[in-house]
Amino acid sequence: MSDLSVRAAGAAWWSALEILARYGMQFVVMVILARLLTPEDFGLVAMLLVFISIGTLFVDAGFGAALVQRQNITVNDETTIFIFTTCASLIVAGILALSAPWIAAFFDQPKLIDLTRFMALALPLGALASVPDAILTIKLDFKSRARAEVIASILSGIIAITLALHGAGVWSLAWQGLISIGIRGLLLWSYTSWRPRGVYSHASFQSLFRFGGYMLLSNLLNTIAVRLQSLAIGKLFDARQLGFYTLAQNTQSAPATFMGSLLTRVGLPVFSTIADDRERLLGALRSSLRMAMFLFVPCMVGIAIVARPLIELLYGEKWSSAAPILSLLSLSSTLWPIHVLNLAAISAQGRSDLFLRLEVIKQCIGIALIIAFAAWGPLAIASAVLTSGLFAAMLNTYYSKKMLGYGLMAQLRDQWPTFALSLVVAGIGWAILHWTKASIFTMLVAVITCAFTYLLLAVLTKNEALRELKHTLQTLRPKSSTISS
Secondary structure, eight states, X not given: OOXXXXXXXXXXXXXXXXXXXXXXXXXXXXXXXXXXXXXXXXXXXXXXXXXXHHHHHHHHTTHHHHHHHHOSOOHHHHHHHHHHHHHHHHHHHHHHHHTHHHHHHHHTOTTHHHHHHHHTTHHHXXXXXXXXXXXXXXXXXXXXXXXXXXXXXXXHHHHHHHHHHTTOTHXXXXXXXXXXXXXXXXXXXXXXXXXXXXXXXXXXXXXXXXHHHHHHHHHHHHHHHHHHHXXXXXXXXXXXXXXXXXXXXXXXXXXXXXXXXXXXXXXXXXXXXXXXXXXXXXXXXXHXXXXXXXXXXXXXXXXXXXXXXXXXXXXXXXXXXXHHHHHHHHHHTTTHHHHHHHHHHHXXXXXHHHHHHHHHHHHHHHHHHHHHHGGGOHHHHHHHHHHHHHHHHHHHTHHHHHHHSOOHXXXXXXXXXXXXXXXXXXXXXXXXHHHSOOSHHHHHXXXXXXXXXXXXXXXXXXXXXXXXXXXXXXXXXXXXXGSOO
């Protein structure tokens, strides 16, 4: 096995552990807090995150991805980005704090004034970790990141639950976010031993911004499209309805974010090292897509089918109104690996201009659909997200066809065994839930039966994705020790 394969396999292993630890802990904490708090509490934080998320993007400005894409960076590059993100975070946090009364008035939620000023501190705290974060990604050292994520998630989760038990309400969610960001940043500095040893360089800034600027604009459009959902529901309806939508969105995004973060984090640096070899890049993209879709599609289809009993099992019956929203959002993300990996392949070739062009088109479509559907409520907005996801799949594969000869139809043909198996087990799961009394027990029976059937059929049909996945997993155990820690 090549050195690149060994490093990529080890990186995938530790990156998976890190992301699983991070989002796994966050998910467990969310489940507990959902039983302690109200939908209104979650809705208030979702309103605020509209502005925090956009502020975070302006602080990062795409420079983190630019450092990763460049691979060979200098101390001046690192120091330049550190100085910029630190100064930008203080400016944006100040603007956000001053805008707090306006934000509260927009949503007609006075509580948001103090919450906004408090959560603005997340911006400078997050900025401090931007360079150490990029350095560990370049080195494919996700073992250190996994440690930081585990510790930060556990400590912030314990504090948030303790505060909720003592009646802190929405503030338990606010403290959780800030503590997690702060602890993670301190640990990343400790693990990298990084210090700003260079000087600010205007040349470095310009060079990195040529890539990072495109990433900033594309990420900004994506964030607006996602947060517009919360903005519309919070403005047109109320915090309770937004709470239901947010919970469904967070539940759906747990596996989607895990898969997307893993594929982007490993895919971009690995694809970047073979970007000049068209055949190797094409092979890596095809193999990655097969394995990712094999794992992801049945997961999201399964969540869509068992949404109601799953919601009631995890969060309690008071959250059952989130179930139909969860079903639609889960179906909308079934093609997520296609989105992520195609964009990673484009970015790896340094074509962030094409990345931006795609983002502008597809996000404009998504934003237009959300605006058009918003007046009909959260379920209609989820339907708009599903529709825009189909358009996005076509757009994200356009340049893969031009640059690699691997367009949407070719990619879908590679996935037909996964789609066929997923449809079969989806039918089995639906039948179990439809013909028996719906309950948590029948949901567990359906999930176990479908998972077993899916794997059995994959073995019997000699599924290529399963074979590649088994081979990859076998390489991880003996080789993972070669990754720096």
